[in-house]
Amino acid sequence: MSDQKELKTYNPATGKELKTYHFMSDQEMNDAVQACHDAFLEWKSKPAKDRAAVIKKIGEKLTERKDEFVELMTREMGKLLKQGHQEIELCSAICEYTAMNGPESLQDEERELPEGGKGYITYSPIGVIYGIQPWNFPCYQALRYSIANLMAGNGVLLKHAESVTGSALLLQEIYEEAGLPKNLFKVLRISHEQSNHVIKNDLVRGVTLTGSSEAGKKIAKMAGEELKKTVLELGSNDAYIVLEDADLDLAVETCVQGRIYNNGETCVAAKRFIVVDEVYEKFKESFVKQISKVKAGDPTREDSDIGPMAREDLRDQLHEQVEESVKKGAKILCGGKKPDGEGYFYPATVLADLKPGMPAYDDELFGPVASLIKAKDAEDAMRIANSSRFGLGGGIFSKNEKKAHELAKYHFDTGMVFINSFGLAKPNMPFGGVKDSGYGREHGGFGLHEFVNTKAVMLPE
Incomplete structure (x- = not known):
């Protein structure tokens, strides 16, 4: 055998x-x-x-x-x-x-x-x-x-x-x-x-x-x-939706951590950031600024924000997904360059101007690469989120918790939803997904x- x-x-x-x-x-x-x-x-x-x-x-x-x-x-x-x-x-x-x-x-x-x-x-x-x-x-x-x-x-x-x-x-x-x-x-x-x-x-x-x-x-x-x-x-490409009434400071901080946690190599991680038009530019500016500060380095050092990717082939695959998305019209707002030197490091990266047909829009990017997507309003944001073939987790940022809860319960087609937060597994809550x-x-x-x-x-x- x-x-x-x-x-x-x-x-x-x-x-x-x-x-x-x-x-x-x-x-x-x-x-x-x-x-x-x-x-x-x-x-x-x-x-x-x-x-x-x-x-x-x-x-x-x-x-x-x-x-x-x-x-x-x-x-x-x-x-x-x-x-x-x-x-x-x-x-x-x-x-x-x-x-x-x-x-x-x-x-x-x-x-x-x-x-x-x-x-x-x-x-x-x-x-x-x-x-x-x-x-x-x-x-x-x-x-x-x-x-x-x-x-x-x-x-x-x-x-x-x-x-x-x-x-x-x-x-x-x-x-x-x-x-x-x-x-x-x-x-x-x-x-x-x-x-x-x-x-x-x-x-x-x-x-x-x-x-x-x-x-x-x-x-x-x-x-x-x-x-x-x-x-x-x-796998999944979890959508984190930022609505017009979101606490933007909280949303940015949480989304950054949600994307880079575990070197970005988490199935139930924040991967697609779907932001309504009204706050898109403000979110983008702050989000890119914070992601740009993320330091890749020796995982045993306290000043490292992310360590290396787990294998060289995984880093190569991620970089190919980034390059393919760029070829199809995506824009790199920060990161996106494979570094020289030993180890399988990859910089925290943000891609924008994304459309269906791009790996950064359709697929799972299993590494520290964020996909930034603009939506017209809450309904459009939910449509984009649910258009994915995946459905493991997702997030909603809104000061109106009742509205966020209703969106999570009745509209978000995933197994888990985090409201105004990012999370992984909880011992007392079910863990799993739907669709692919x-x-x-x-x-x-x-x-x-x-x-x-x-x-x-x-x-x-």
């Missing part, structure tokens, strides 16, 4: 190799799937409160080893140290929330039957869940789906991005250190071709992917052919029910 022999990790700030890992053989891969299934058979019978105690301990161990994990993430994918700390803190909070609320969310529900008698709804674990995850949040992406499924009583396999292999293995070590049974959470060091065989393995009962919409279509088709459920959290941004939900208890058997048990009078 696999010809490749080694996985390699690199420091994106220098381009230098960090470490080499051996790929699993096909036999080792199949043995890992079997071992995970065997561990699941014992884990599923444990009371939810006992599983919750282990989940809580995982959160505590993450906190204990936070500095170690943060430094590794920064070395492997260029994340700012302070944002690495935020990531681990979020992961610990997810563990705490899941441990506190998981047992109640998984309790049986009782219902009266129409003809008399009682019905019970029970949430039964189904088996081994396979997750394919990206590199941009090395701990969070893997923890997001795995903690929910472990709480639900399932076993979990992880194929993490090659570039963060060390982070994946550290997470497995922390899980087991916290008391999770060995093999119940297993990192697979495998190729894409081998991964296809994992999806087809009869012991694997569900598949979840975080990645591009193109990858999502392939994985969903493959899993669908095996009649296996999928949860997909895919995928389907299914995680967090807030919703992820606990994605890969369980919602079973009906009926008893007569």
